[in-house]
Structure formats: C-alpha cells, structure tokens
Amino acid sequence: MIHEAPGLQSLSGWGRTLHRTCRVRRPEFDGAVVDAVLAEPRITVRGAGRSYGDAALPGDSTSVVLDLTALDRIGSFDQGNGVIVVEAGTLLKDLIDQTLWLGWNLPVVPGSEYITVGGAIAGDVHGKNHPGAGSFGQHVLWMALLRSDGTMAQLSPSQDPDAFWATIGGMGLTGVILRAALQLQRVDTGWMIRNRCRTYSLDQTIEAMRAAAERQELEPGRHAIAWLDAHVRGARLGRGIVDEYYSASTLDLPGVVAPFPEPRVAGTGHRRSLPGTGVVSNATIAAASAARWHLSRSGNSQLVALRAALCPLDRANGWPAAFGRRGMIQYQFAVPPDQAGTLHDVLAFFSTRGMTPALVTLKNLGFGDAGPLSFPIPGWTLALDLPARWLTDHDTLRPVDKLVAGAGGRIYLSKDAITTPELIPMMYPRLADWRRTRQRLDPAGRWTSGLAERLGLLT
Template sequence: MTPDEPSTQSLSGWGRTIQRTAQVRRPAFEGGLIGTVLAEPRITVRGAGKSYGDAALPSDGIVLDLTSFDRIVSFDQGSGVVVVEAGALLKGVIDQTLPVGWTLPVVPGTERITVGGAVAGDVHGKNHPGAGSFGRQVLWIALLKSDGTITQLSAGHDADGFWATIGGMGLTGVILRAAIQLQRVDTGWVIRNRLRTHSLDRTIEAMQALAVRQELDPRRHAIAWLDAHARGPSLGRGIVDEFYGASTSDLPGAVAPFPQRRVGGTRQRRSLPGPGVVSTATIAAASAGRWHFSRSSNSQLVALRSALCPLDRAESWPAAFGRRGVVQYQFAVPRDAVGTIHEVLTFLTDHGLTPALTTLKNFGPGSAGPLSFPMPGWTLAVDLPARWLHHPRTLQPVDKFVAGAGGRIYLAKDAVTDPELIPVMYPRLRTWQLTQRRLDPAARWTSALGTRLGLVA
C-alpha cells in the first residue's frame, strides 16, 4: 500500500481471536491525515496492532493506520524529555535514548507497540508501585479532534481531555505526538534475584515484600510466574523475579555499559493448523518442567531490555495456539482482595481451563484516567486457548469474581468480558463518556471494543 492509498486488508489483534476485513488508510503527511479524518464518518485508529483482542479493530468505517508517523521529533539529553510521533515504536525510542543513559520509565512486556498505543492503553510495566503507568510519564499530548483541529492536552491544560485520552483506547481522537519524561540509567543492565516458591501463599508473601521496595524505587521491577497446573496446596507455586538497575561497578570488566541490541525478527508467524500445540498435556509438561528446573538465585546480570520485554522473544506465541488464537484475560483487584486470585485459579483449573501462562504483578496507585486499568493491589494475567472458550459467557463467573471484589479487566487486552459489568468495573465510565463526547461531537471515533463494551455509541 502506498501512502494515502486505501487498501482492503484482513486485520486481527495479537491474540488472533478475531479477524476483520477493513479498508485501511495510511496517510504519510499531516495534511492527508486531517483530510482523511474530515472525509470519513467512522474511524478506528490503529498502531502496531499488538492489542490482544479487538481494541484496534473496526466495528464499522475505515481503519486509520498511523505507523507512517514514526519520527522522534526532539530529544533533550540534558532534561531527558523526548517528543515522539504517535506511530513510533517504543523500541525506536529506546534504541535512540538508551545508549546515552536515558530510557522509558515504563515499558510493558514488548517494545513493539507504538507510543500512541502506549498512551491510549495507559500501559504498565513490572515497576508500577514506584513508577506508575505510562501516562504518568507523559507531559503533553497533541490530539487531532474529529473537526480537524489539533489541540495540546496536559494535566494543566484541559486536564479532563488529557486524562480521558490516557487510557481512552483511541476513542477521543488521533494522538499525533507526545512529550515524555525519560528516566536516567547508569547502564543497560539489571541484576536479577530469583525465588522459587512452593504455594500461592508463599508467592503472594514474596510479592508483598517486593512491593514495599518497589514503592521506594521506580527502577525496581518484579513479576511472578505461577504454576496454575499444580493442584491442592501447590496451586500457585511459582518463580518470583526481581530486577533492579546495575551500576557500572556491578559489571565485569569485559562487559560494555550499554549492550548491543540484537535485531530480532518481526515477521508474523502463521498460526499452526487446527488446535496448534497448546493442550492440557503440553501445558502440564511445560509448567512442571519450568518450576522443577528453576532454582532460587541472586545477582544474575541480565540485559535490561531482555528482562522487561519477554514477549519480544516470543513472537510465535499466538501461532502456537492454532487457528483460533489465544485469549489473555488480565484483571486487577485491590490488595485486600488477594483471595480473588485463588478463586479465579481454582475456577479455571476445576473447569479444565488451565492457563498456558499465568503471571502476577504488583500495582501501586492508579492514575486520574477514568479508563486507566491499574489500581492499588494485584494484577493477574492468564493466557487461554480461545478454542476452550466455547461460549461467550464461559468466563462470565470470573468477570463476576473480579467485579465483586472491586476489580476490573484490562481493556487493552479484552476479547470476552461481559459488557454489563464494565460500568461496575469502571465507575468513572460516565465521566469519561461526557469528556469523550465533548472531544468527539461528530461521534467519529469507534472500534470493535468500544462498540462491544458500550464505551461509545
């Protein structure tokens, strides 16, 4: 597809559970972008397409692909403020800034999402208790509204519009550029401490202890992998990893402070035929092997980017689940609702839905964004073969566990949540909708997610 030329394409989310054929426009210049916006009545904004579900898929109208807008506009090496176009990948930003001692303070499990997508999903990393989510690092946003005008939003100028856009799933307008405050680092390495636990209670205790340290240090990351296949008292046994920044004095003499970034393949692998290779048997074998062959250890030197972005070493992960793809169900609950984690894991295993991957992270204070996902407490993510979810209501009991505990699901990854529970999970939804309609009186912005969950008309 040449710039500005429409093309009919088959699109999906990263999980490959939903396919949509749509007309895609990929303007190369701002004038063409504005012209497209004014000409089209219904538009879904799309970046790198790494949302698991249908957040970047259309319900109707065209898809606006922003990946041509990928420049780093400016980078002040003194203050660490970078201004980036929305279609730039986080990878590109880190490639340019890390070798001179700056990096993005918040990075999710992949660098291969766009800056606009990171803002729209208000993504989080493994250091949320200290650093907060991505939106906390954003100084201002240039937003193209549905009337073709561009406005600059910040916490001091139209704060309601700013926070509605952060976590707003691309439904307030086209994010054109963002100014981001970077974080100083001494090296491109971290030190990993690993603890193997024997039960969910021990895993929770270890993560609680790490949360206290994380609150004091935004550079401290923590994540736990859980063995959801284990039964009885062993359910939720796991591997808890803590990462913190390495100084130059921590490096052996032959190790460069900033390692060369190995260029990985970005070609999307075809889904394996039929059910793929992920099954109850392979999940059981992989889970047991991972837990038994891991050992508690301290002070292992690991490249920062490898530690924070494991998904970039697993581009073939969705393909392994076969033609139906993978659903990632991620939820957050308050700290005192930790029992919900056990409740959810027990439900899944009792119903033959043992996750292929289960991870637990700490969350700190949430943001002012009405649709921002993080809340003080816990977040659990489980990867399930989509073919196991025979009915749209298969996970409805889990939705109810989460909502009843005062929790919520992650919109950026959702494909299955009961729409009736969204106002319960997001009690500021009505506030967000009022701001969204002010920014988009033409009702131009849409998505399959926004329509399915009743976020927009």
C-alpha cells in the same frame, strides 16, 4: 485533497481470535491524517496491532482503520533533561534504540517494545515497576490530539486536564494522538540484576510479591513479576517463580562487559498460525509448567540485559501462532490489595474445569492515576493466556468477570476480547465522566472500535 485512498487489508488483534477485512488508510504526515479524518464518517485508530482483542479493529464495515505506523519520527531530544518529542507511530523499540546508549530510558516499559507510543498512551500501559513508577501516562508531559472536526489541541495535565486524562487510557476513542512529549529517566547501564525466589504455594508467592512491592514503592526502578504454575492441584496450586530486578551500575559489571549491550534483533514478521489446535493443550501446558518450575532455582545477583528483562514477550513473537487457528485470549484483571483471595478463586475456577492457562503471571500495582479508563488500581494484576477454542461462548468466563467485579476489580481493556458490557460500569465507575469528556471532544461520534461497540463504551 486526499493523498491516498483506503485499501483493503486483513487485520486481527495480536491474539488472532478475530480477523476482519478492513479499509485501511496509512497517512505519512499530519496533513494526510487531517484529510483522512475529514473524509471518513467513522474511524478506528490503530498502531502496531499489539492489543490482543478488537481494540484496534472496526466494529463493522462502515469504519475505516487509520494506521499510524508511518508517523514514526523523533522530533527532538533534550539530552540535558531527558525530554523527548516523538510522533505517535514511533515504536518503543526505536525510541529505546536511540536513547538507551545515551544513558536515558523510558520509566515505564510494558512486556513488549513493539508497540507504538500512541498505543502506549491510549492503553496507559504499565510495566513491572508500577508501585514506584506508575503507568505510562504519568510520564507524558503533553500531547497533540487531532479532533474529529480536523482541529488540533495540545493537552497536558494543566491544559484541559479532563481531555488529557480521558485520552490517557482512552483506547483511541477521544481523537488521534499525533505526537507526545515524554519524560525519560537516567540509567547508568543497559543491564539489570535479577534476584529469583522459587515458591511452593500461591500464599508464598503472594507474600513474596508483597515484600517486593514494599521495595518497589521506595525504588521506582525496581521491577517484580511472578510466574505461577496453574497445572498443579491442591495446596501447590499457584506455586511459582518470583523475579525481582534492579538497575545495575557500572560498578556491578565485570570488566569484559560493555555498559550498554548491542540491541537484540527480534523477529517481527507475522508467523502463520499452526494448523488445527496448534501445540498448546493441557498435556503440553502441564509438561512445560512442571519443567519450568523444577529447572528454576532461587538465586541472587544474576546479570540480565535490561531489554530482555523488561520485554520477555519479544522473545516469543510467534506465541499466538502456537495456539492454532482460533488463536488465544489473555484474560487480565486487577483487584485491590485486600482481595488476594480472588486470585485463589480464579485459579481454582480454571483448575476445576480442566482449563489450565498456558501462562499465568502476577504483578504488583501501586497508585492509580486520573484517567477514568486507565486500568491500574492499587493491588494485584493477574494475566492468564488461554486457547480461544476452550471458550465455547461469551458466557464461559462470565463467572470470573463476576468474581473480579464483586471484588472491586476490573478487566484490562487493552487485552480484552470476550467480555460483555453488563459489568463494565461497575468495573470502571468513572465511565460516565469519561463519556462526557469524549462527547465534548467528538460530538459527531466518529471514533469507534470493535471493543467500544462490544462493551458499549460510547453510550
């Protein structure tokens, strides 16, 4: 019996470049998920909707969107060993709210707490500590996966590992993750200590990040990120601010500071896009970039709340609204360690075309994992925020795609909104292996998404 009928709802990715009116089901229990799966011929799985493009949108009107955000219960938490079992719709924020004050935290936290556990697994998200801690999937002990025939399978690195790793980073295309067991890590406090270094060129920024990566490999809890100034020209292009964070102990805290700060309250409501082109332009980007670089100063040992350090996106929840009605895209890619020259080439591409990204960040990546579609590879990852109105067609960034693929790199599927399928097998050389496992899990081909259809991931 079907417990609820699908309703029509207007949905978009977080970047707001695509808007679709979709049939949506929002089941509240496992049984209702099974009923919905058996009733619908084609299904797109959706969590909190924080993927930037069309990963959680249907490709056409024949698909129903399965919204899992009502499956948000914490099943169990062993405070002795830090193992927590949660439903897939649980927000990382809610999980951290429940565990941080007890001295436990997620080993990997992306730039926002407002994504679901299922979305974090499906995107195999990474944080600023990847060289030491790896990506989110490395800390999943097991998961319960609902297959398209309505049966459930428990997957782990030792129990059907091919299916497990196809689901880690599998973009919701192998089945419905219902719940997962995660291994948390101990923390002494809810604070971090920040060391900041200001650089004067891209080469200096890269060298500072290389040195940080060596420290990160030895300390899984050490985080590093660089903001790059892309509005300047010539030798100063890519100057930046490199922030390195490490966990604060109780001995590091002044006596008046509580070990665990009160959870911050961030606005999560949908903010309307500003009219027209919004406030993001080359002029405002240049002014903001210059001000940020000049006002920042190198310095060590600044105390910062852990959640503010790890989740800066949550301080700018309305960021996409500033880009106007056509929204924004984030172009994020990774290249191997010896391909730092590609970072120069990509920044120069945008600079010479007068398309200054509104935000550019650089992070270190360490070892990859066994997920065929997982994004991280050892090396560098650069993320650039751009007004979508600057991309006149899908070919605008094709030269950048070719630079990335030619360097042995790849684009981040969770962020993508514009890439075409030709280079995807080159970027993800294990795509054929993933397709074979996905076919075994979903022989009827019921799981789909706009991303999957646009990039030809399923065939």
